[in-house]
Amino acid sequence: MKEINFRNEILAGLTVALALVPEAVAFAFVAGVEPLVGLYAAFIVCLITAVFGGRPGMISGATGALAVVMVSLVSSHGVEYLFAAVVLMGLIQILFGVLKLGKFIRLVPEPVIYGFVNGLAIVIFKSQFAQFKVPALAGSGLDWMSGKALYVMGALVLLTMAIMFILPKITKKIPAALTAIVVVSAIVIGFGLDTRTVGDVASVGGGLPAFGIPMVPFTLETLYIILPYSLILAGIGLLESLLTLTIVDQLTDTRGRGNQESIAQGAANVVGGFFGTMGGCAMIGQSIINVSSGGRTRLSGITAAVMLLVFILFLSTLIEMVPMAALVGLMFMVAIGTFEWASFKVLRRIPKSDAIVMVAVTVLTVIFDLAIAVLIGVVIAALVFAWDSAVRIRARKYVDAKGVKHYEIFGPLFFGSTATFLEKFDVANDPEEVVIDFKESRVVDHSGIEALNKLTEKYHVAGKKLHLRHLSEDCRRLLANADSFIEVNIMEDPHYAVLSDKLS
Numbered sequence: 241m242k243e244i245n246f247r248n249e250i251l252a253g254l255t256v257a258l259a260l261v262p263e264a265v266a267f268a269f270v271a272g273v274e275p276l277v278g279l280y281a282a283f284i285v286c287l288i289t290a291v292f293g294g295r296p297g298m299i300s301g302a303t304g305a306l307a308v309v310m311v312s313l314v315s316s317h318g319v320e321y322l323f324a325a326v327v328l329m330g331l332i333q334i335l336f337g338v339l340k341l342g343k344f345i346r347l348v349p350e351p352v353i354y355g356f357v358n359g360l361a362i363v364i365f366k367s368q369f370a371q372f373k374v375p376a377l378a379g380s381g382l383d384w385m386s387g388k389a390l391y392v393m394g395a396l397v398l399l400t401m402a403i404m405f406i407l408p409k410i411t412k413k414i415p416a417a418l419t420a421i422v423v424v425s426a427i428v429i430g431f432g433l434d435t436r437t438v439g440d441v442a443s444v445g446g447g448l449p450a451f452g453i454p455m456v457p458f459t460l461e462t463l464y465i466i467l468p469y470s471l472i473l474a475g476i477g478l479l480e481s482l483l484t485l486t487i488v489d490q491l492t493d494t495r496g497r498g499n500q501e502s503i504a505q506g507a508a509n510v511v512g513g514f515f516g517t518m519g520g521c522a523m524i525g526q527s528i529i530n531v532s533s534g535g536r537t538r539l540s541g542i543t544a545a546v547m548l549l550v551f552i553l554f555l556s557t558l559i560e561m562v563p564m565a566a567l568v569g570l571m572f573m574v575a576i577g578t579f580e581w582a583s584f585k586v587l588r589r590i591p592k593s594d595a596i597v598m599v600a601v602t603v604l605t606v607i608f609d610l611a612i613a614v615l616i617g618v619v620i621a622a623l624v625f626a627w628d629s630a631v632r633i634r635a636r637k638y639v640d641a642k643g644v645k646h647y648e649i650f651g652p653l654f655f656g657s658t659a660t661f662l663e664k665f666d667v668a669n670d671p672e673e674v675v676i677d678f679k680e681s682r683v684v685d686h687s688g689i690e691a692l693n694k695l696t697e698k699y700h701v702a703g704k705k706l707h708l709r710h711l712s713e714d715c716r717r718l719l720a721n722a723d724s725f726i727e728v729n730i731m732e733d734p735h736y737a738v739l740s741d742k743l744s
Contacts, residue, residue, distance in 0.1 A: 248415070248534030253543025255418040256299055256530050260286070260548055261559060262567050263302070263526075265442045266370075270307035271518050272314040273322070275442040276552070278302045280449040281517035283548045288508035289522070290541025294497030295485045297536045299526035299544060300505065302518055304367070305476050310518060313469045321466055324454040327513030328470035333478055333506030342498025345482040351590070351598040352617035354583050356483055357524070358598075359605025359613060364525050365575035366606075368568045371436065392435050393565050400424050400569025415533040417570050424566040438567075439560025446552050449515040474506075477521035479614055481505050484522035491531050525574045532577065593624040626656040633657040633681070635664040644673045650680045655687035662691060667698045672705060679710040 260282045268278025282301035289300040314322050336342070372393060373382040385393060403420040428435060438444065456462050485496045501522075509519040530540050551559045587595045597620050604613035633651035640646060653661055676695075683689060692708070699706040 244537055244539060245534065246539070249537055249539040250543050251415045251418055252530050252533035252535030253540040254547050255415050255421070255533050256526050256535070256540070256544040257547035257551065258418070258421055258559070258562065259526060259529055259567060259570055260299075260301055260544065261444055261551060261562075262438055262441060262564065263523075265438075265444065266367075267302045267304050267307040268518065269442075270304060271310040271322070273310075273319055273518055275444065276446045277319070277516065277518050279444060279446070279548065279552055280515060281512055281520045283545050283552070284449065284512045284515060284517055285505075285508040285520035286541060286548065287545035288511060289501070289504045290538050290545060291504075292500075292507065293504040293538075293541075294500030294502075295488055295522075296496075296538045297492060297527070297531055297540060298481075298485060298488050298496070298501075298522055299530050299541055300481065300508065300520055300522045301526065302520045303477075303480065303523055304363075305480055306473055306519060306521060309469060309472050309476065313466070317465060320455045321462070322518065323513045323516055324456045324462065325466040325469045325473065325513075326509050326517065326519035327454065328466055329473040329477065329519060330506040330509030330511075330513060332470060332474035333509060334503050335506075336474070336478060337499045337502030337504075337506060340499045342478075342482060342502050345486065345498055348483065348486075348614065348618055349594075349597070349621045351594040352601050352614055352621060353483065353486060354580050354586070355598045355601025355617055356605060356614055357487060357578060357580050358583060359602040360524055361575045361579035362602070362606050364571055364578065368571050368575075371564050371568050374436075389435070392433055393568075396424050396428070396433075396435060396563055396565030397569040397572065399427075400566045401573050404570065404573045412534075417529055417533055417573075420570065421562065421566045424569070425562050428563045428565075429561060433563075436564040437560060438562045438564060441564065443556065444552060444559055445556030448549075448553070449517065451515055454513065473519065477505060477509070477519070478502055480524075481522035483614070484524045484527055487524060488527050488531060491528070492536060524578065525571065528574055528578055529570070593628075594621075597621050597624070626654075629654070629656060631657075631660065633660050633664075635661075637664075639671065642673075643671050644675055645671050647674070647676045648680065649676060649678050652682050652684050653678075653688035653691065654684035658687050658691035661688075662695060665695060665698075667702050667704070670699075670702075670704060672703075673707070674699060674704060675707045675709060677709045683711070 261279070264278040264282040265275045266278075268275045268281075271278070279302075285300045285302070289298070290296075293300070310322055310325075313325060372385050372390070374385055374389070375381075376383045384390075400420045403423060404416045407414065407416040407419055427433070428437075456466075481501060482498050485498060485501055489495050505521060512519050526544075530544070533540075535541070583598060587598070590598075597617050600620060601613045601617035604616055629652055633649070633653065636648040636650070638646055647664065649661070649664075651657065683692070696706055696708075
C-alpha cells in the first residue's frame with residue numbers, strides 16, 4: 241500500500257475547502273435557497289462521500305447541474321419540498337448502487353466523455369464572468385465592472401493565474417492553488433485594495449446543521465410532486481458523479497468503484513435532506529483542484545469537509561476577506577486544465593462520426609446541461625454503431641460438389657442489419673438445397689429472428705430445402721412458424737441468449 245503524504249493531502253483539502261465556499265453559495269442562489277443551505281450540503285455530501293465513496297480523491301458537494309432543477313420545485317412548493325425530494329433522490333441512488341447498475345457508465349463512449357469534459361470546462365470558465373458584475377447604480381440588475389474596479393480585479397485574477405502556472409515549475413512541494421489564494425489575499429488586505437470579497441457575495445457564518453424531518457404532508461400527493469424531481473436529480477447526480485469518477489480514474493491511473501460511489505452519494509443526500517441541505521454530487525472542478533494539489537486519498541476529501549465546517553463555525557470573518565479575484569483566477573486555471581486540448585489533434589484522426597459526437601456533446605453541455613448532452617451523445621453514438629454494424633454484415637457464397645449452395649454469414653444479425661441480410665439471397669435462382677451457416681455470425685435480437693422467418697418462408701414457397709447451421713437453440717425455439725420446413729444442425733449449435741420477450 242502506498243504511503244500517504246499527509247502534508248499534501250491536508251493542504252489539498254484546505255485548498256478545496258476555500259474554493260467550495262463561493263461555489264456553494266452561488267449554487268444556493270441558483271436553487272433559490274439560503275447560502276447556508278448550499279454550504280451545509282457541501283459539508284455533508286463531501287464528508288460522507290469522502291469516507292464511504294468508491295473514488296478516493298474525488299470531491300462532491302452542491303452543484304449547478306442540480307441547482308437548475310431544484311429552483312423550479314423551490315419556487316412552486318417551497319424549500320421543505322426540496323428537502324423531501326433530496327431524501328427520495330438519495331434513496332433512488334442507493335437503490336441504483338445496490339442493484340449494481342454503476343457498470344452501465346461503461347456504455348458512455350470515449351467521444352462523449354471528451355465532449356463532457358470540454359463542455360464542462362467551458363461552462364466553468366463562462367460562469368466566472370458573473371463575478372465581474374456589480375449591482376447597477378440606477379435601478380435593479382447588474383452592470384459590468386469598469387474603471388479602477390475592473391483593472392484591480394483583472395490584475396488580481398492574472399496574478400493568481402500566474403502564480404498557479406509558474407510555481408509548479410519551481411517546486412511542487414507547495415500547493416500552487418493555496419499559495420495563490422494566500423498571496424493575493426495578503427496583497428488585498430495589506431494594501432487595502434477595494435475589490436470584491438467572499439463577504440460581498442454572502443455571509444458564510446453559521447452554526448451546526450440541525451436535524452429535522454422535512455415539513456411536508458406524508459401523502460401520495462406529496463410523492464407525486466417530488467418524485468419527478470427526485471428521479472431527475474438522482475439521474476443527473478449519478479451521471480455527473482460516475483463521469484467525474486472516470487475522469488479522476490484517468491488522472492490518477494487507478495480505478496474507482498462506481499456502485500460503491502452511487503451508494504455513498506445516495507446516503508449523503510438522504511442525510512443531507514434530513515439536515516436541511518440542497519443535496520449534491522461529484523464536482524469535476526473541485527476534484528481536479530484536489531488531484532492537482534496532491535490529494536489522492538480519502539484524507540483530502542475529509543479535510544475539505546471538516547475545514548468547510550470550521551470556516552462556517554469559527555473562521556467566517558476571515559474567509560469573507562478572501563478576494564473573489566483569487567477564486568476566479570483559480571477556477572480559470574481549473575477550466576484551462578480541465579479542457580482536453582489534445583482533442584483538437586484527435587479530431588483529425590478519429591472517424592467523422594466520433595468527431596461529431598464529441599463536438600455535439602461539448603456544445604449541448606454549454607447550451608443545455610450535462611444530462612441532456614450525455615444522453616444525446618450516447619444516442620448518437622449508439623445509432624452510429626448500429627449503422628456501422630448493419631453495413632458490415634456480409635455473406636460468402638459458394639456451391640459445393642453436390643450442388644448445394646452455401647451462404648456463410650459474417651457480422652451480427654439484428655434490427656439494423658436485417659434489410660441488408662435479406663438482400664444477400666437469390667431465392668429464385670438458388671439450387672434446390674441451400675445452407676446458411678451462422679458460425680461467424682450471431683442472431684442478436686428478435687428482429688433477426690423475424691428476418692429468418694421471412695427468408696425461410698420465401699424458400700418454402702419456392703419449394704426449396706433450407707438448412708440453418710450453427711444457430712442457437714433459442715433461435716430454433718423462436719422459429720416456431722417455420723418448424724415444418726426448417727432443418728437445423730443441432731449438434732453444432734452454440735448456447736447463447738437472444739434478446740427477446742418471447743422466451744420464458
